[in-house]
Amino acid sequence: MQRVRNLLLTIISVAIFALFLEKAPTFLNGYWQRILNLIAINAILALSLNLIYGMTGMFSLGHAGFMAIGAYVSALLVLSPAQKNAMWILEDIYPWLLDVNAPFIASIIIAGIVAAFFGMLVALPVLRLGGDYLGIATLGFAEIIRILITNTARLTNGSLGLKGIPAHTTLFMSWGCLGVVLLCMVCMLRSNFGGVLRAVRDDEVAARMMGINTFRVKVLAFTLGCFGGGLGGALMGNLITTIDPRMFMITQTYNILMIIVVGGLGSVTGSIIGSALVTTMLEWLRFVENPITIAGINIPGIPGMRMVIFSLLLIIVIIFRREGIMGMREFTWDIFFPKRKAKSQEKISESDTVLEVKDVVLKFGGLSAIDSLSFDIKHGQIMGLIGPNGAGKTSAFNVISGFYKPTSGTIKFMGKSIGGLRPDEVCRAGMSRTFQNIRLFGHETVLQNVMIGSRIRQKYSWWMTLAPFIFTDVIREDSAVRARAMDLLSQLGLADFADDEASSLPYGAQRRLEIARALATRPKFLLLDEPAAGMNPQESEELLQFIRRLRDDFDLTILLIEHDMKVVMNVCDYIHVLDQGVHIAQGTPEEIKANPRVVEAYLGKGAA
Amino acid sequence: MNLNIFIQHFINALSLGSLYGLVAVGYTMVYGILRLINFAHGDIFMLGAYFVYFATIVYHLPWAVGVITAVILTTICGLLVDRIAYKPLREAPRISALISAIGVSFFIENFAVVVFTGMPRPVVQPPILMKPIEFSGGVRLIPLGILVPVVAFVLVGGLMWLLYCTKPGLAMRAISFDIETTRMMGVSVNKIIALAFGLGSALAAVAGIMWALRYPRVEPFMGMTPGIKAFIAAVFGGIGSVPGAMIGGLILGFVEIMSVAFFPTLSGYKDAFAFLLLIMILLFRPTGLLGEKLEDKI
Numbered sequence: 077m078q079r080v081r082n083l084l085l086t087i088i089s090v091a092i093f094a095l096f097l098e099k100a101p102t103f104l105n106g107y108w109q110r111i112l113n114l115i116a117i118n119a120i121l122a123l124s125l126n127l128i129y130g131m132t133g134m135f136s137l138g139h140a141g142f143m144a145i146g147a148y149v150s151a152l153l154v155l156s157p158a159q160k161n162a163m164w165i166l167e168d169i170y171p172w173l174l175d176v177n178a179p180f181i182a183s184i185i186i187a188g189i190v191a192a193f194f195g196m197l198v199a200l201p202v203l204r205l206g207g208d209y210l211g212i213a214t215l216g217f218a219e220i221i222r223i224l225i226t227n228t229a230r231l232t233n234g235s236l237g238l239k240g241i242p243a244h245t246t247l248f249m250s251w252g253c254l255g256v257v258l259l260c261m262v263c264m265l266r267s268n269f270g271g272v273l274r275a276v277r278d279d280e281v282a283a284r285m286m287g288i289n290t291f292r293v294k295v296l297a298f299t300l301g302c303f304g305g306g307l308g309g310a311l312m313g314n315l316i317t318t319i320d321p322r323m324f325m326i327t328q329t330y331n332i333l334m335i336i337v338v339g340g341l342g343s344v345t346g347s348i349i350g351s352a353l354v355t356t357m358l359e360w361l362r363f364v365e366n367p368i369t370i371a372g373i374n375i376p377g378i379p380g381m382r383m384v385i386f387s388l389l390l391i392i393v394i395i396f397r398r399e400g401i402m403g404m405r406e407f408t409w410d411i412f413f414p415k416r417k418a419k420s421q422e423k424i425s426e427s428d429t430v431l432e433v434k435d436v437v438l439k440f441g442g443l444s445a446i447d448s449l450s451f452d453i454k455h456g457q458i459m460g461l462i463g464p465n466g467a468g469k470t471s472a473f474n475v476i477s478g479f480y481k482p483t484s485g486t487i488k489f490m491g492k493s494i495g496g497l498r499p500d501e502v503c504r505a506g507m508s509r510t511f512q513n514i515r516l517f518g519h520e521t522v523l524q525n526v527m528i529g530s531r532i533r534q535k536y537s538w539w540m541t542l543a544p545f546i547f548t549d550v551i552r553e554d555s556a557v558r559a560r561a562m563d564l565l566s567q568l569g570l571a572d573f574a575d576d577e578a579s580s581l582p583y584g585a586q587r588r589l590e591i592a593r594a595l596a597t598r599p600k601f602l603l604l605d606e607p608a609a610g611m612n613p614q615e616s617e618e619l620l621q622f623i624r625r626l627r628d629d630f631d632l633t634i635l636l637i638e639h640d641m642k643v644v645m646n647v648c649d650y651i652h653v654l655d656q657g658v659h660i661a662q663g664t665p666e667e668i669k670a671n672p673r674v675v676e677a678y679l680g681k682g683a684a
Numbered sequence: 685m686n687l688n689i690f691i692q693h694f695i696n697a698l699s700l701g702s703l704y705g706l707v708a709v710g711y712t713m714v715y716g717i718l719r720l721i722n723f724a725h726g727d728i729f730m731l732g733a734y735f736v737y738f739a740t741i742v743y744h745l746p747w748a749v750g751v752i753t754a755v756i757l758t759t760i761c762g763l764l765v766d767r768i769a770y771k772p773l774r775e776a777p778r779i780s781a782l783i784s785a786i787g788v789s790f791f792i793e794n795f796a797v798v799v800f801t802g803m804p805r806p807v808v809q810p811p812i813l814m815k816p817i818e819f820s821g822g823v824r825l826i827p828l829g830i831l832v833p834v835v836a837f838v839l840v841g842g843l844m845w846l847l848y849c850t851k852p853g854l855a856m857r858a859i860s861f862d863i864e865t866t867r868m869m870g871v872s873v874n875k876i877i878a879l880a881f882g883l884g885s886a887l888a889a890v891a892g893i894m895w896a897l898r899y900p901r902v903e904p905f906m907g908m909t910p911g912i913k914a915f916i917a918a919v920f921g922g923i924g925s926v927p928g929a930m931i932g933g934l935i936l937g938f939v940e941i942m943s944v945a946f947f948p949t950l951s952g953y954k955d956a957f958a959f960l961l962l963i964m965i966l967l968f969r970p971t972g973l974l975g976e977k978l979e980d981k982i
Contacts (some may be wrong), residue, residue, distance in 0.1 A: 135779075146809050202963065205970055209723060212919050213966050215912075216959035223956040326912070337783045379799025380904075387790035394787065395772045398780040 082409040089373075091256070097247045101343075107352050110315070111359050111381070116250035117311045120257050121349035122335040123344060124304020127261065130342035131270070133277030134203065134299040135211040137329050139305045141218025144225060144324035145194055146187035146306030147313035149239045152176065153183035154314070159240055166236065167229040184253070186252040191306020192299045192531040194221070199298040203291065215326060215619060226321045237320025238313075245315035253311060257304060260542040262344060267541035268531050268554050273297055275528045276341075278517035285477065285511075287503035287597055289534030289558055298301065331358075338393055340402030342519075349401055361385055404519060430455055430633045431476070435487035436495075438468075438475055438657075445471040447657040448485070458627055458634045460648035462641075462668075464678055467654040469637045470512060473603050474637075477509050478502035504532055507663060508594035509603035512637075514586050518579035522570055524591055525578050526561035529596025533557075560598060567629065568592045588622075595630060602626070604636040608643045614644050623647050645669065653677065688823050693945045699898070701937020702836035706891035707914035708921070708929035709840060710884025714925035716860040717880055719778055723785040724765055725888060726911015727792035730904065732758040732889030733807070733896035734800060740808040747810050755889045762885025763878055771874065796904035804903040807896045832894050840930050841889055847926060848952040852879055909955075916962045922975025927945060929971060936961070 088353040121139065128136045157174045159377060178186060185655060203215040225232045232238075256507065264270055269517060276297075283290050314317045330636055331354070339350025361382040367374065387404050393400075431453045438446040446468045453459050461469050474480045476487060478499040487495040504635075508529075517525050540547035565571045568588045572580055578589060585608060607623070608616040620643055627634055638644045645665040653661040653668065655677040661668060668674055709730055735757045739750030769788045773781040813828040847853035855876045857886040867873045895910065896902050900925045913936060921932025936958055944951045965972065 106700075201967055205966055208715075208719070209919070209966055209970060211721075212916070213963050216916070216962050219959050220956045223953060227952040265737075334786070337779060378798055379802060380794040383790055383794035384798055387787045387794065390787040391769055391784055391791065394780050394784045395769070398773065398776045465973060682894060 078410070078413075083415075085409045086565065093251075097251055100247055100415065107359075111356060112247055113245055113315050113357045116247075116254040116357070117245075117308050117315065118332070118335060118355050119254050119294045119309070119348045120304055121260055121308035121332045121351075122339065122347035122351050123257055123310065124301045125329075125332050126336050126342065126344070126347045127178050127273075127304065128221075128298055128301035129266065130347075131277065131338060131651055132273045132294060133205060134294060134298060135300070136214040136298070136430065137211045137326065137333075138198065138214030138218040139219035139301075139332050140324040140326060140328035141214075142195055142302045142305030143193040143309030143312065143328065144221055144308030144319075144321070145160060145191045146184075146216075147319045147324070148225060148232055148238070149188040149190045149306070150180075150183040150310030151241045151313045151319055151659040152339040153178040153179055153186060154242055155238065155240070155246065157311070163236075163239060164233055166234065166273030169233075170230050173231065180249075180314065183309055184314075187310035188303040188307040190311070192303035195302025195305070196295060196299045197296045198302075203294050203298060214328075214470040218326070222321050225324075232321075234482040235321060237318060237323075239318045240321070240418060241313055241317045243314060243317050245311050250311055250315070254309060257307070257347075258344070263544050263550075264538070264541040265344065266532060267550050268527050268540045268557055269538045271524050271528045272531050274278055274520055274524075275517045277342075278519055279508060279515045282500075282511065282515035282593075283528070284479075284499040284519065285503055285509055286593065287500050288528075289498070289500045327633055334390060336400075338400050340400035340404060340506045342404045343400070343406055344518065345405070345407040355402075357389070358382070358386060363374075430457075430490060432486075432488040433472075433476065434486045434488070436472075436475060436487060437469055438480055439481045439483045444473065445657050446482075446654075447659075449654070449659050450485075451652050451659075453633055454627075455633055456631075457649050458623065458636070458647055460633060460644045460651040460665075461637050461654065462639075462644055463650060463654035463660075466656065468657040468676075469654055470605060471657075472654070473509060473605055473635075476502075477507060477603060500532075503597055503599075506598070507603070508599035508601075509598045510587070510590040510594055510605055510607065512605040512609065515592055516578040516586060516590060516593070518577070518607075520578055521560070521575050522565065522578055522581065523561055523574040525555050525589060525593050526564055526596045527554075528594040530598075533598055561592075565594045579586070583610055587611075591626070595626075599632065601633045601635070604634060604638075606637055606639065608638055611640075613642075616640050619643060620647050640682070686930075688821065688960075689945075691710065691823050693941055694824070695825055697941035698934070698943060699829050699832035699894075699937075701934035701941045702833040702930070703891050703895055703898075703933070704910070704914045704917045705911060705930040705933025706836050706839065706938050707889045708841060709919040709926055710888050711861035711918040711927040712921070712923055713856070713880045713884050713914050715918065717856065718774075720781045720783070721915065722770075722884075723782070724769075724788040725884065726740060726909075727789050727796075728758060728762050728885050728907070729892040729895070730764070730796065730902070730907035731761055731792065732892030733902045733906065734796065735889075736893050736896065737805050737902050738809060740843035741781060741806070741950070743944070747808060750808075753811045754893060755886050758889035758892070759866065759882050759886045762881045762888070766878060766881040783892045786950060793904050793908070800902075802902060802904060807902060809897055809900055809957040814909070828894075828897055832898070835894065836892065836930075839890060840926065843883060843887070844926060846883075852876060856880060881920055882971065898959055912959055916958055919972055920962055920965055922972030925974040926974070928972060950976045 100112065114465050121143065125136065125139050128134050151171065153176060160169055161176055184412065198214065198217045203208060205213055226235050249345060272283070272288055275286065275288065276293050280290050319458065335350040335354045336347055338354060339348070340346030364381040365377045365379055367377045433452065434450050436446060436449045437444065449472060461471055461472060471480065475482050478494070478497050478501065481496050485495070486493055489505055489507060492505070494505060534553045536547065536549045536553055540550050544550040562571065562574060565574055568591065570585060570589055570592060573585065578586070581589060608619050611619060623634065624647060626632055648665060651663060651668045652659065653664060653674050660677060661671045663671065707725065710725050711722060714720055732754055734748050735754030739745045739753050740747055745753065765788055769784045770781055773784055814826055814832060816824045816826050818824055855866065855871045856879065858871065859873060859876055863873060897975060914933065917932035917936045918929045920935065921928030921930070939957050939961055940954055943957050944954055
């Protein structure tokens, strides 16, 4: 009902806007038409960079380079052989290039694909870098692309650039392209795959433990973003009709980055508003550089003044409203209507036998964090792993869950060796964990956090999310996942918080949410890293009940690290003790309590 | 290539490299402390050169006095940039400060266009620095080529002494390690950050002045390319490390000059080498030559 209403409203407003574009040439002069075109193109560029940076968290300063690729590819395809013959003055054009031709629409799609291809080539090596280093490396690539364009004159006409590109970019073209990009992107971001992108941005480590191959997701998002960059560049070239390498300097990337930040990083709506605002402002401010006459006094234009005013405005915006216009919010029709909430039910059960750790050694350089650890866990057991600080407990967890590769030894999970698998592969095999320092996707809602955990159990591919109305699996599977996530939340007493931001929950609830998220991956085996940390005696009493219930309700096998001896002794069937990487004892809680070596490890020699 | 020409190239590379190094030091100090790429640093460099132009050509001050005035004025500009555009954003996400830095960079460049006009201006070259000296074996060098690296090394040496042998230096290193803890130790964090900006700007001013002497002219956008190159040098050497920045600058200078000297046909790709070098080092040593390894705690 609500959906139909929103769809109708969207269709009506798109139709009105299309009518406006249709009539625009009759009442808008060339100058304003050009601004409208630029708004659409900048919005495409901003959306694509926002996908890379705002949604997936990869700081890229390379967009101008991918724009350049797109602009050149498209221009070379639409220019006629006669034009090409006339333009290459300094060096001869490659003969094969003379006859390469394509219609405009095909040329901009090819432009996007070529840019995406180069984007992928760049992404594969550099996405291993994080943060600012990634930014600098991508900036470097963009500059290299520009220098290559300048120096391969037979292909690109070098620094002279290309002139006389037919002005194919009409209002319908630019806004039509924006419409398609917008539709695909909104659909993708609303699907659970969109949640995965944001999860990679918020906490890569936790995302990997949710079974997500984060590297693959990042390469994918980067490649898609570069497609947008190429498309935008191609449209730009066909609007301005002249391109040369100097157009695609770092300043161009800065402009797009400004649009995103002014609009709101991570907001689709923000990118469009930002584009409209920044583009109009930049064009409108041109008046300060032209001579004007006010009340008979002639004021000469001041070159450079436009950017001075613009940069001042930018600094003021960033200082006083740093989250941008939209923040991370999005426009929906719902803001005009009061809210309602949805609920539903589903049930799960799975089982098998479990983990065998044999002679595992973990060394960092010369330092050994774990020195020959062996144990196994039977189905349905709750096993404790205890030891003083620095004993190697979390290291053991990290080895089992795939964050560290064991130096030697074998780990078998349900009969299969998992030593050396990546965290996401381990997760797919049916293991999940929580973290000592809670790692939630803080900006996402409680519900979305849990849904991301279910992504690996979904069957649809990422590209289907671009057009969910065709691939209805996306909608069906996402709604099943949502229902299951709600079910998990209500089982863990979190249903009331479903739409709250995860980072706003109280501490205890965050711990439970982390467990709910882990359960969403449908694990057979759960690792809990200090679940009682920071809880008061009453809360840890509740936790005891909760862990037992988890095992029974979800048919789990559990391995937990814990310092709270009351929890350990009461909940565990069997306990292993580590001290400085050495496996010093094992047994039932009673045996451990009586073991002198354990007491010595905790309290020091002589205490026993 | 005979020895004479090689020595010319060598000195040329040394002075270009040490100029990159001087600017890179400013980037690395600010980044080490605030994790901020100060995009406006290249423009501070440009201001240094312009102030000398004004002091000597417009106000006819003696050259040495002009240089000192210019360094002081540039330092003040650096401090103002920090105070106005970065300080309000200390607690904000890092992207905010970065955008602010881009804004400041645009502002300074275009303000320079408004005030100084976009036309390149000539620079006074003191004759004593330009008169070639003959060495045995027919090697001819101008004193400027030797002066530049000497000045650069002395200044960076002084900075290292300040960083490693004085209290403010200790505070600066502590801040780059953990800003909150340092604040709790009673260090006036904002003053130390201002000190870093001031020192960085002073060094950039000196570099800008010497740069203008080498290519005897100044123009509003002269800081853009050296700025980006110097930042690359800082990343290359391991951002946050002062000796790393100097080494990175020198390597970059040598790669640029020597690649063109030995392979003149590739001169169009000169700028690409710097970036290629950067990407290579990032792939094999992600935190640069002297950078510290960082790891995300799980």
